[in-house]
Amino acid sequence: MxxxxxxxxxxxxxxxxxFRTVDKPVFRTEPGLSEDVVRAISAHKAEPEWMLxxxxxxxxxxxxxxxxxxGADLSDLENVLDKIYYYVRPQDRMKNNWExxxxxxxxxxxxxxxxxxxxxxxxxVGAQYESEMVYHSxxxxxxxxGVIFDSIEDGLKxxxxxxxxxxxxxxxxxxxxxxxxxxxxxxxxxFVYVPPGVHLDTPLxxxxxxxxxxxxxxxxxxxxxxxxxxxxxxxxxxxPVYSTESFHSGVIEIVVAKDARFRYTTIQNWSNNMYNLVTxxxxxxxxxxxxxxxxxxxxxxxxxxxSCYLVGEGAHGSILSIAYAGDGxxxxxxxxxxxxxxxxxxxxxxxxxxxxxxxxxxxxxxxVYEGSTSARSNVECDALLINETARSxxxxxxxxxxQSANVGHEATVSKIGDEQLFYLMSxxxxxxxxxxxxxxxxxxxxxxxxxxxxxxxxxxxxxMEMEGSVG
Amino acid sequence: xxxxxxxxxxxxxxxxxxxLDVARLGEGEPEWLARRRLHAWKVYETTPMPxxxxxxxxxxxxxxxxxxxxxxxxxxxxxxxxxxxxxxxLKHAMRDDPDTSGHLVLLGGGVVYTDIQPSLASRGVVxxxxxxxVEEHPELLKEHLATQAVPPEEGKLQALNAALWTDGVFLYVxxxxxxxxxxxxxxxxxGAGAAYFTRTLIIAExxxxxxxxxxxxxxxxxxxxxxxxxxxxxxxxxxQVQYVAVQRLGRGVxxxxxxxxxADRDSTLDTLNVSLGATTTRVDLNxxxxxxxxxxxxxxxxxxxxxxxxxxxxxxxxxxxxxRSDLLYKGALDxxxxxxxxxxxxxxxxxQQTDAYQTNRNLVLSRGARADSLPKLEIEADDVKCSHxxxxxxLDEEAIFYLMSxxxxxxxxERxxxxxxxxxxxxxLPLGGVVEKVxxxxxxxxxxxAHA
Numbered sequence: 052m053x054x055x056x057x058x059x060x061x062x063x064x065x066x067x068x069x070f071r072t073v074d075k076p077v078f079r080t081e082p083g084l085s086e087d088v089v090r091a092i093s094a095h096k097a098e099p100e101w102m103l104x105x106x107x108x109x110x111x112x113x114x115x116x117x118x119x120x121x122g123a124d125l126s127d128l129e130n131v132l133d134k135i136y137y138y139v140r141p142q143d144r145m146k147n148n149w150e151x152x153x154x155x156x157x158x159x160x161x162x163x164x165x166x167x168x169x170x171x172x173x174x175x176v177g178a179q180y181e182s183e184m185v186y187h188s189x190x191x192x193x194x195x196x197g198v199i200f201d202s203i204e205d206g207l208k209x210x211x212x213x214x215x216x217x218x219x220x221x222x223x224x225x226x227x228x229x230x231x232x233x234x235x236x237x238x239x240x241x242f243v244y245v246p247p248g249v250h251l252d253t254p255l256x257x258x259x260x261x262x263x264x265x266x267x268x269x270x271x272x273x274x275x276x277x278x279x280x281x282x283x284x285x286x287x288x289x290x291p292v293y294s295t296e297s298f299h300s301g302v303i304e305i306v307v308a309k310d311a312r313f314r315y316t317t318i319q320n321w322s323n324n325m326y327n328l329v330t331x332x333x334x335x336x337x338x339x340x341x342x343x344x345x346x347x348x349x350x351x352x353x354x355x356x357x358s359c360y361l362v363g364e365g366a367h368g369s370i371l372s373i374a375y376a377g378d379g380x381x382x383x384x385x386x387x388x389x390x391x392x393x394x395x396x397x398x399x400x401x402x403x404x405x406x407x408x409x410x411x412x413x414x415x416x417x418x419v420y421e422g423s424t425s426a427r428s429n430v431e432c433d434a435l436l437i438n439e440t441a442r443s444x445x446x447x448x449x450x451x452x453x454q455s456a457n458v459g460h461e462a463t464v465s466k467i468g469d470e471q472l473f474y475l476m477s478x479x480x481x482x483x484x485x486x487x488x489x490x491x492x493x494x495x496x497x498x499x500x501x502x503x504x505x506x507x508x509x510x511x512x513x514x515m516e517m518e519g520s521v522g
Numbered sequence: 523x524x525x526x527x528x529x530x531x532x533x534x535x536x537x538x539x540x541x542l543d544v545a546r547l548g549e550g551e552p553e554w555l556a557r558r559r560l561h562a563w564k565v566y567e568t569t570p571m572p573x574x575x576x577x578x579x580x581x582x583x584x585x586x587x588x589x590x591x592x593x594x595x596x597x598x599x600x601x602x603x604x605x606x607x608x609x610x611x612l613k614h615a616m617r618d619d620p621d622t623s624g625h626l627v628l629l630g631g632g633v634v635y636t637d638i639q640p641s642l643a644s645r646g647v648v649x650x651x652x653x654x655x656v657e658e659h660p661e662l663l664k665e666h667l668a669t670q671a672v673p674p675e676e677g678k679l680q681a682l683n684a685a686l687w688t689d690g691v692f693l694y695v696x697x698x699x700x701x702x703x704x705x706x707x708x709x710x711x712x713g714a715g716a717a718y719f720t721r722t723l724i725i726a727e728x729x730x731x732x733x734x735x736x737x738x739x740x741x742x743x744x745x746x747x748x749x750x751x752x753x754x755x756x757x758x759x760x761x762q763v764q765y766v767a768v769q770r771l772g773r774g775v776x777x778x779x780x781x782x783x784x785a786d787r788d789s790t791l792d793t794l795n796v797s798l799g800a801t802t803t804r805v806d807l808n809x810x811x812x813x814x815x816x817x818x819x820x821x822x823x824x825x826x827x828x829x830x831x832x833x834x835x836x837x838x839x840x841x842x843x844x845x846r847s848d849l850l851y852k853g854a855l856d857x858x859x860x861x862x863x864x865x866x867x868x869x870x871x872x873x874q875q876t877d878a879y880q881t882n883r884n885l886v887l888s889r890g891a892r893a894d895s896l897p898k899l900e901i902e903a904d905d906v907k908c909s910h911x912x913x914x915x916x917l918d919e920e921a922i923f924y925l926m927s928x929x930x931x932x933x934x935x936e937r938x939x940x941x942x943x944x945x946x947x948x949x950x951l952p953l954g955g956v957v958e959k960v961x962x963x964x965x966x967x968x969x970x971x972a973h974a
Contacts, residue, residue: 121577421889436904439871445899451914454886458915464901464908 080138086110089235092138096204096238099211109224109234116228122383122414123352128326131298137236137269189253199244200255203271206242213244217275221304221334221360230330233302237271240301245280247308254283254316254502270301276311276339285502286317297324297351303331307339309363318346318505319353320512323379327353337363337392344500347384348375348512356414358387361395361423368397373497376409376441377516385415385446390426390456401432402494405441406516412444417460421452432462435493437486437517487517536717537591544685554664555656562674562684569678578677581862581894582833587802588776593717593748595686596630605635611739612710620955621703623732624649628709631688631718646696649705652721655692662694666723671754671782677806680780683719683750690721690751693734695761700731704764704953709749711740711775717748724754726761726789733764733953739799742772746801753781757789759813764792766956770963771799773828780806787813787842794951795834796960797824798967803832811838811845811873822851823947825940825964826859826891836865838880840873840903849880852947854940855891866898867908874903880910885917885943887936937968 080088089110093103118125193200199210207214224234243255276282299321307313313333321327327350333341343357359368370386388397403411413432434443445462467489475485490513491498498506544563548556571590572579584590605613612627619625624638626649633651648659656663668674674681691707711718726732738749749771757763769777777800785791797803809818824832838847853861863882884893895912917939925935944964948957 421892434899434901436901436906439874439904441904443899443901445897445910447895447897447912449895449897449912449914450892451884451886451894452892454889454891455916456886456914458913460895460897460910460912462897462899462910464899464906466904466906 079136082136083133084137084236088137092236092238095138098207101215102207105219106235109231112224113228113231113235116231118228122354123381125326125352131326135298138238196249197246198249198251199242201242203240203242203273206273210242210244213275214242214273217304217306218273219304221306221332222302222330226330229300229328230302233269233271233300233330237269237302240270240272241274243274243284245276245282247278247280249280251282254285256285268299272301272303274305274313276307276313278308279310281312283314283316286315297326299325299327301329303329305333305341307333307335307341309337310339312340314342314344316344316501318509320348321350323349323351325350327355329355331355332358332360333368335359335361335363335366335368338365339363340367341369343370343386344497345370345384346373346509347382350380352381352383354383356385356387358389359397360389360391361397362391364392365394366392367395370399371497371500372399372401373494374403374411375513375516376403376405376411378407378409381410381412383412383414385413387416388428389416390419390423390428393422393424393426395423395426397428399430400496402497403434403443404437404490404493405434405443406437408440410442410444412446413462414446416448416450417458418450419453419456419458423453424455426453426456428458430460433493434464435490436464436466483517487514490517536593536595539595547686551656552660558668559685562668562681565674566678566681566685569681572678578835582802582804582831587831588748589746594715596713596716596718609710609712611741612708615708615737615739618955618959619706622706623701623703624705626691626707628689628707628720630711630713630716631720633689633691642701645699647699647701648692648694650692652690652692652723659692659694662725663723666725666754666756667721668752671756671784672752672780676780679750679778680752683721683752683780687719687721690723693724693732695726695730695732697727698729701733704733704735707734707736709736709738711738711743711747711749711771714743714747714774715745717750719750722751722753724763724765725756726758726763728758729760731762733766735766735768735953735956737768737770738777739770740772740775743774746774746776748776748778750778753779755781755783755791757783757785757791759787759789761789763790764951764953766794766951766953768796768956768960769799769803773801775800776802778804782808782810783818784810784812785816785818788815789813790817792819792821792951794821797832798963801830806835808837808839809847811840811847812842814842814844816842817846819950820847820849821947821951823944823960824853824861825944825967826853826855826861827857827967828859829857830859832861834863838867838878840869840876840878843873844875845873846877847879850947850950852883852944853893854885854887854944855893856887858890860892862894864896866900867910869901869903869906869908871902874905876903876906878906878908882912884914885940886914887917887940940968941965
């Protein structure tokens with residue numbers, strides 16, 4: 052494994068401040084996209100014939116599909132898409148200099164209390180080391196239970212039957228333009244299979260999955276939770292991911308089988324030049340439960356709507372979404388629930404904060420098909436505006452085809468109350484502290500669902516983002 | 523009057539219309555108006571036909587619901603302005619109207635009767651046909667007709683209306699004049715396969731007060747008939763205006779109404795749309811709060827059965843500080859009927875201290891019925907109180923159980939619950955005559971409906 056060599060060649064202390072990878076032959080495709088590029092990616096990964104055909108079909112679909120005209124402003128994106136490299140071998144990507152990482156990102160790392168080595172990983176200048184030990188002991192445990200937790204590439208290679216059965220079954224390439232693009236050029240991501248009845252107490256964290264690319268530009272994740280199994284998967288973290296790339300388009304497919312239970316947690320904090328367009332969807336079967344916990348900070352524009360397709364009787368879907376739009380950012384996020392079986396239930400809770408010239412939009416769908424008797428769905432959206440240049444939108448779509456369904460949607464938009472501020476300041480807090488406290492209270496219902504270390508980081512991050520908001 | 527209206531001798535078929543026909547329609551009119559019609563026609567021709575690919579028409583397939591190329595634009599044959607000759611339907615509707623400040627009657631696309639209390643006329647209140655107003659109040663019409671409120675640029679159907687309108691209502695209330703009783707307009711359509719284009723222009727000067735009730739009726743009509751109306755309501759500083767539209771058309775009719783209200787400083791401009799009849803209803807209502815302190819209550823009620831289709835598209839535009847709007851649309855759907863509510867609150871950057879609310883509630887009474895709701899918010903100011911809520915649900919079994927435990931039959935209990943549900947809307951704008959009339963219409967629909 053080339054990445055292994057890479058790790059061994061490094062001495063952490065020596066490279067504390069001038070970390071570089073040793074030059075290696077670089078594999079990357081030509082800038083821009085063509086059928087040749089798609090073929091080159093597939094050939095480089097030594098994929099089976101069916102996958103190449105799948106990619107090519109998706110590529111043609113991508114060319115035909117129109118750009119979305121709703122949501123975030125993507126008018127500059129065409130330029131970006133012509134210039135980017137659609138495939139760069141992962142270790143070749145870590146060529147950044149630590150010195151090149153912007154100061155504000157470094158400061159954020161310091162304030163969040165992230166160790167130096169980890170900072171480099173997050174900044175894209177290093178691979179993961181320290182978690183290796185943790186990973187190996189966990190790996191043993193998983194192996195014993197028959198749990199597969201691999202890179203998506205290894206999933207295809209080592210588990211072709213399960214892979215092929217489920218791959219693109221939840222999100223076909225024709226779903227939308229960016230799902231088609233991802234299907235054509237995907238690279239990196241996780242493959243997870245949890246066998247029937249297995250309950251995993253420790254969350255599966257993409258973070259621990261060393262020796263593989265952590266996150267690609269066109270990541271593809273496929274997760275199957277078999278009958279009666281239970282698991283929790285965590286992707287990303289609250290610290291900003293610094294990347295020289297300006298486009299990220301992932302596809303995340305999840306199948307939750309009968310009576311299974313699964314939670315997918317992701318907190319993403321992209322650098323401010325990033326277009327983040329992600330399709331993530333779960334197919335939820337009889338009496339199964341799917342929970343999305345989705346946090347979006349950073350990026351230039353994010354379009355991301357985690358979905359639950361409730362296809363089995365008694366299935367339950369829940370989406371907790373939090374978005375923070377700072378200066379110049381547009382978070383167009385939300386959730387979709389589709390009820391296609393009787394007695395299905397769902398809930399969406401969305402909290403958004405817009406500050407400066409930021410814009411946070413909630414966009415959601417609640418659809419109940421005829422025959423989904425007694426379906427229940429509840430949607431709550433709350434938006435907080437920090438100052439007068441910020442913007443908040445709510446675009447819910449409610450489509451009900453079933454008489455016995457009960458669906459409710461409530462949304463509020465407000466600013467931080469002067470009375471709340473006055474009260475806290477009369478107790479000796481500065482205005483900034485008071486505002487940060489109010490914002491923390493606002494997101495508390497979602498933060499408390501996070502694993503402790505993430506909640507702590509999220510709170511610190513919110514505090515930092517609130518700095519300088521008074522004035 | 524009959525002569526003037528009968529002037530256009532031949533009927534047009536909408537699909538064959540061209541600018542010459544539009545010019546002919548404008549013959550005898552002042553030049554500004556003829557020019558405006560031709561401009562509107564140009565806009566119509568260059569505006570694409572709405573399709574379900576367009577967000578605003580996503581749930582209503584216009585091409586399928588309206589044979590827009592096969593309608594005939596009626597020749598303006600002499601109209602029966604003898605009340606004895608009026609349809610029974612019209613006479614009944616008018617008989618049920620209590621006290622009025624004035625009354626105006628339209629048959630098809632033309633005004634046949636106007637009546638206003640002399641004391642009000644002497645104080646400068648004008649209630650007249652739009653055709654007459656073009657001659658008698660040219661300055662007001664030149665300034666306000668299809669300009670700020672519903673210009674042709676608003677959409678394909680709005681443009682068509684601005685090009686082809688035959689008549690309509692003009693109501694003008696001078697500064698400080700307050701009308702105790704509502705002004706009532708009754709419309710009756712009769713010609714099947716026709717397309718009627720009318721307009722309403724209401725101007726309430728500063729600190730005046732007026733309520734306006736517009737009721738439209740017909741028997742069932744076959745083949746498809748279109749009634750298109752553009753409604754422009756202007757409330758000057760401190761004026762209080764209530765606009766009510768009650769739609770009780772027969773099956774086979776496509777009812778299209780484009781309404782815009784302009785509310786200046788400290789004015790109150792409330793609207794109520796009651797949609798009970800027609801096969802397809804499409805209402806576009808845009809409330810603009812233009813001056814500080816302006817306020818708008820927007821109420822709506824729809825009750826469908828059979829294959830009825832209702833599409834209400836509302837927007838609340840807050841363009842000045844300290845403005846307020848509150849929308850409540852409620853609907854019940856029986857049979858295979860379907861409703862779409864699409865509403866948006868837009869708060870501009872300068873519109874601080876705004877309160878804006880929006881609620882849409884739907885009751886689905888049968889298995890084949892369907893309700894879609896899209897309540898949206900776009901907020902660019904921060905010192906605001908905004909909320910919206912939408913719900914779709916079935917009859918409250920507990921309420922029915924309670925009523926039944928008091929000895930009421932299930933049928934009757936269900937009726938009472940529906941009536942109570944929809945009645946909340948009427949209670950917010952309790953105009954004399956309207957509440958009773960609409961309640962009776964709902965009751966009769968509940969009796970005849972599949973649900974009763």
